[in-house]
Amino acid sequence: MTGAKPLSLDWRIARRLVATFALTALAAQAPVRADTPSTADQALAVHGQYTLVAQGVGSFASPYAGDNSLTPRQVKATNDATLYLGVRPWRGAEIWVNPEIDQGFGLSNTLGAGGFPSAEAYKVGQFSPYFKLQRAFVRQTIALGGAASAMAPGINQLRLATTANRLVITAGKMGVGDVFDTNRYAHDPRGDFLNWSLVDTGSFDYAANAWGYTYGVAAEWYQGPWALRAGLYNLSKVPNGVALESDFSQNALIVEAERRFALAGHPGAVRVTAFRNRGQFARFDDALAYASAHGQVPDLAPVRRRQDRLGISFNAEQEVTDVLGLFLRGGWSDGRIETYDFTDIDRTLALGGSLAGKGWGRPQDTLGLAGVVNGISAAHQRWLAAGGLGVLVGDGALPHPGTEQIVEAYYAYRPVGWGSLTLDYQHIANPGYNRDRGPANVFALRIHAGF
Template sequence: MKAVVNRISQVALAAGALLVMAGPVRAADDSLVLPDWLAVHGQGTFTLQGDPDFPSHYVGPNSLKPGQRKETIDATLYVGVQPWKGGEVWVNPEVDQGFGLSNTLGVAGFPSAEAYKVGKKHPYTRLQRLFFRQTVDLGGDSETVEGDQNVFAGSHTSNRLVLTIGKFGVGDVFDTNRYAHDPRNDFLNWAVVDAGSFDYAADAWGYSTGVAAEWYQGAWTLRFGAFNLSKVPNGEVLERDFSQYQLDLEVEHRHKIGDHPGAVRVTFFRNDGYFGRFDDALALAAATGETPDTARVRRRMNRPGVSLNLEQDVTGSLGLFARAGLNNGQIEPYDFTDIDRTVSLGGSLTGSGWGRPHDTVGLAGVFNGLTREHERYLDAGGIGVLVGDGTLPHPGTEMIAEAYYDYLPVEGVGVMLDYQFVANPGYNRDRGPANVIGVRVHGQF
């Protein structure tokens, strides 16, 4: 199956490259013009991060290690076909290479959402998305849609139904935010671009297979989704038959304060599969004298959670956002990260005031926490999805601040400088604080 997926990705990449170079039609000025039923976009991102030396009295198997530098590179092709009005088929082959800091370990709110849970020294190809979307207009005002990655240019009515089925990201539909949701264009930290407690279904690259339905009516939107979990927590292979699954429900309300748009979203999720309870793992470890491991006590159960997501335009150039969430922290996280409670807030400001209208400055703060059961498990030597210092005698709230400046020298190209201050990495007061300095270069068409 892996060979087939890689072959599909390679063919799609080659086909997209040929379309871009040759082009079915060219305008009078020799610019590329694609037929209305076809869309091709692309992106490439290079991210470099380093963490200078910081206080570290000990290091465990999942610790953030001081004094390192890591980079990631990815390139994605977005090819879409519109077989009929409202219908879209998109394929997103991607080439990836590189590693996150400590191989994407050591901080629950990890500093780079461009770093996957798997890292490789040499470039490799993945088919990240392959999905079908159908939009059914139900009346209301007509709204113009600009063409973009995985979006056809055109129009739809304000009241509509949208059905998406196939392989895509849960975050493509749920928990979106205008100011903090795209690590290739805004913030980098995992717990800023998504609610840290939202244990969304995903493979190790952040994608799942499933279906999502959205009903837009006036100022309201109701979303429902069902997705496959990975076969084992934090795994690379997804279920295919929904034998372990996630259900998502989101209610969104859009509003205006004066002429400034905003939105409020409440997202519920429930994971159903084979999980380990922290106290069960601790009890077994006490009886056997071994290190606690949730994998040894997994049984069928469910793990719910809820989050609140706010965004508000303030001046046209200044926008604010906030998220807060919690989940059942007595049970191990499945596919995202080790966060049971989270609060994040921040904002972004475009450079209109200093003559750089396409540049952006962003600032955010995040507070991540664990339940007592989760802390006891880590203190006894248990290992989580991303964290685990071997012991946790002095637990504390993981506190992160992120600031960035994204400079756009030409259209479609951004160079971003990023700084993150991480207090109590992995919830450990005996380690850190860590300073993470990063550079991101991103281009898209």
């Protein structure tokens, strides 16, 4: 696996984005209406977290395997510790940096399933702890009127008095999931589900380096129960790469519409997200034709050319009672073209929910259960059948393709407000879309502490 890249390039790019954005935001800042809450805006915050995930898989059918196969009978662990440092330089603005120390590996070096079982496992791993600056961004909130509203303090959010109608602009180094495809019940691998295709919509091929972060700018417009979002982000220099573009020559354009509502007095929301990735991509059938014509092993690199890859998804959440919440996700992306930065999923459908432990005297605990079905296109199947490799999957052959079918259940025990211990179980049928392999039963222990 590739090691961590130097910090200096990350910091120089982030510093230039922050400086440019600060000048723009100062010129655009609008006054806050008089009916804004009187609670003083928070000027400074320091938070931190530590998460350990130990994950193991038992025996399962594995008559053959390739370079990207999930291996039976193994245990791996990941560790990460993060500081969240925030300051308010002027009214409505926040600057955040998130230095992080990481260590460890995912199962099979984070390979073997499109819906990989740990979103705490990056695509890179090291035996020794290493340092990364994962986020360095500035956010400007501009009040546009309407009812008084207050942004509660938390991770990467300073307490802010504003209005319900507002414009929020974020620029710098961040995760696309900080802004897009969020979900109250399935979006935090340090607190709820672990599987990649439950934490995010599996077919959402969002821009990211091997750690899941990128440089870009996003704008959010909140108006009544609606929100519209748009973002432009740098793709990695090569698909599934470590280094990011710095000039948007290969980029991801993302748009999202959100509608918030209440059913029987309980809040809910629906989001529709679309992406357009533009860069040097390969079509699977072009790569197969090239390999056949030249008598070579299948390789995507020789046929990469500038083109677009499109996708769309929906994401819904609904509080049913004060202890039960449900979510639904579904998505599609153009499976004729290689995945660029996320994972090998061309279509997906996920359903699940979480239940607070009030009914058994543990209101701070959470029980979660979800299922997801992931699929790939016919062209993608032909590619894997010929021995081609994907971002995370590739068994060297695929004579009997099928959908990945995953069930995940977890119980998060929270004896104190700042810490939790979670037991997690996942059943993965047809890992890597291969009906000859599996099913794999994956068990995990997660320890999380934060302040």
